[in-house]
Amino acid sequence: MLDIRFIRENSDKVKNACKVKGFEDRVDEILKLDVRVRELKTITQNMTAEKNKITREIPNAADKSPLIAKSKQISDEIAADMAELAEKEALLNDLLHRVPQIPDVKAPIGPDDSANVEVRRIGKPKEFDFTPRAQWDLLDMNGWWMPEKIAQICGTRTYCLIGEAAELQLAIETYVIQKLISKGFRFIECPSITKPQTIFDAGHFMGADLSVMNNDVFMLTDTDRCLAGTAEIILNSLHSGEILPESALPIKYAGFSPCFRKEAGAAGRDTRGLARFHQFNKVEQYVFCTPEQSDEMHEHLLNNLCEVVEDLELPYRVIANSTGDMGFNKVKMNDVEAWVPSENAYKELGSCSSIGTFQARRTNTRYRENGTNEVKFCATLNNTGIAVPRALVPFLENHQNADGSVNIPKKLQALMGGRTKIGGKH
RNA sequence: GGAGACGUGGCAGAGCGGUCGAAUGCGCGCGACUCGAAAUCGUGUAUACGGGCAACCGUAUCAAGGGUUCGAAUCCCUUCGUCUCCGCCA
Known part of the structure; x- marks a missing residue:
């Protein structure tokens, strides 16, 4: 607010x-x-x-x-x-609680994602000397999932990864967590079960009536709890009610948690493959800082995600999201999109957002300014570290070989037991 | 799930119907002493909102919400949370 x-x-x-x-x-x-x-x-x-x-x-x-x-x-x-x-x-x-955050003056103005602007493009879509397969074909031929069976057991929009693909998912998560730790982030594994008020305090929803969340959030029947859609929600409340010394800022967290989403508004979309599920794992970058540090932190978080994508050796681009696309609580937002050969398009991997003091007002998270001793609201920012399995979509497709095997990028090989590729007929 | 204890300022800890925004100690800020430091002494040390140009004044806050009362940190109810024991259990 x-x-x-x-x-x-x-x-x-x-x-x-x-x-x-x-x-x-x-x-x-x-x-x-x-x-x-x-x-x-x-x-x-x-x-x-x-x-x-x-x-x-x-x-x-x-x-x-x-x-x-x-x-x-x-x-x-x-x-x-x-x-x-x-x-x-x-x-x-x-x-x-219905007044949106003021967008950054430099944010593209427009009603929706059609007004988004490409900021930069790194790497070129790979040229294949064979017809590249879609992610689901690669998963099928390597026995890396069992979509029909899991849908029968657990319902639609659930998934499982099997064998080397499951190893790969864990390796990517670990890789990103370790990378963020090395950059001064405090690693924190967050609960997925939380209170509705906590979700509300992250400022994605409007008004004072918590029931507006019911379309998006899984409520746990006969309890006062629900499932968190992202670790951001927990991290946002981690210092609620506190007055932090300015010297402690910025505080950087790398949160890891399973994320739960109803996806009610996405019926029929992305039903095939690994793009959209009710439950997925995500490493989240989250920062508390002063408003003056916010822009610098935004670049930092954005660069971290770009670095991850580069380490995964994926062609990608960075988007400046328009005012109509960035959502209720954001000052500015940059999507990072990776190239997906089968769709001949860039697809979202993560989203870097500056929230200003909007969330901190809801959680009452403040700091005492050096010198003046004034109490002020913190600025907060968040960005994806990596979201799996979505990140596996461009990963599998970009690194595939003609025989259906998938190459492992150099930086990931150590976490994959030294293997340079997985799957295929070997 | 059963039984009990408890939630007071940055921390520790008094207070158990009015003189309490709250003793005392620690911590921290400033000052004195000192060549400097330690020790010591003095002094200060919450947040929000409303009013005021300002000095300042007022209101609220002792986990949260409600109640009793002229008056609540203190009594009652509800919720949340913490701790201990038993039970169950990855």
């Missing part, structure tokens, strides 16, 4: 953010409510002050009863104002 004072003083900027991000503009409503809420606060606080004064006189008063009566009278007088205040504050709070 944004600071109400910021909204008061920059209503034009906020209105514009609603417009370019495609969210309903309720700023005027907010400003009107804000005025009334402050009026009511002033009135009720002054009355309460008077009441408190009388109350303090009671113990030493010779005749207590008139003071008690007066105190009761004041309570009755402010009751209506207090009720209105509570109601208006709840309303204001809900509306404030």
Whole structure:
């Protein structure tokens, strides 16, 4: 959420953010409510002050009863104002949770992903001297999965990897985790079961009513818990309510967890192969820093993902996502997409996002500034480290040989027991 | 799942209906002493919101929410969390 004072003083900027991000503009409503809420606060606080004064006189008063009566009278007088205040504050709070984050001035403006801009392209799509197979054919011919069987056992949008492919998935995860550790990230394995409020605090959903998440989040029946869609959600709340010393920033986490998504809005999409499941593993980069450090951290996180993709020897490109595509809570966002030969297209591998102080306001995560001792909200950022099995799609296809075997990039070979390729007829 | 104990400031720990935003100790900041440091002494040390140009004033917060009361850290209820024992179990 944004600071109400910021909204008061920059209503034009906020209105514009609603417009370019495609969210309903309720700023005027907010400003009107804000005025009334402050009026009511002033009135009720002054009355309460008077009441408190009388109350303090009671113990030493010779005749207590008139003071008690007066105190009761004041309570009755402010009751209506207090009720209105509570109601208006709840309303204001809900509306404030519907105001989107202000996008970066440099973000491409547009209604959806059609307005995204390619920032850079690294590597060239590989030329094959045979017709490259699609990921699912490679998985089939190597016996690396059993899609029909698993769908029967566990339902659609679940998967299993078998044999060398399963080893490969684990190796990639380990590789990325080790890489991030070497770059100063603290490795943390996150729970997948969490409370709805925790998910809400990550700021992907609007308003104060948690039920808006029901379409996207797996709720656990007869409990107050749900399944987290990403480690980001847990990491975001890791310092909630704390005031960190500025000297501790930036704090960098490499979170690993299984991720759970309903994918209700993606019915019929990506049903074949390894692209989209209800459950997948992800290594997540997450940073708490000062707002001043945020842009530098954004580049850092983005470069880490690019490095991973380069280590995996995949052709890729970096996208600047448009205002309409970046979502509710983001300042800026860069997708990293890898080349998928069978689709003749670049497909998303991960997403680097600057959130500004938006999440930190929801979790009340702050820091004390050096020198001034001022307490300020932290900025947060997140980026994918690697998401498997999705990353295996370009991996398998780009590294395939004519016999169906798959080459292992140099940097990964040690974690694959020194093998240079897997599968095929060998 | 059963039984019990408990949640107070950065930490430790008093308080158990008014004088408590909260003793005391530790930590930390500043100052004095010192060539410097340690020790010692003095002094300061939460956050949010509202009002004010400001100094400052007010309101709220002792896990969270609700209740009793003129008045709640203190009494009652609910929820969340922590610890101990038993049971069960990767």
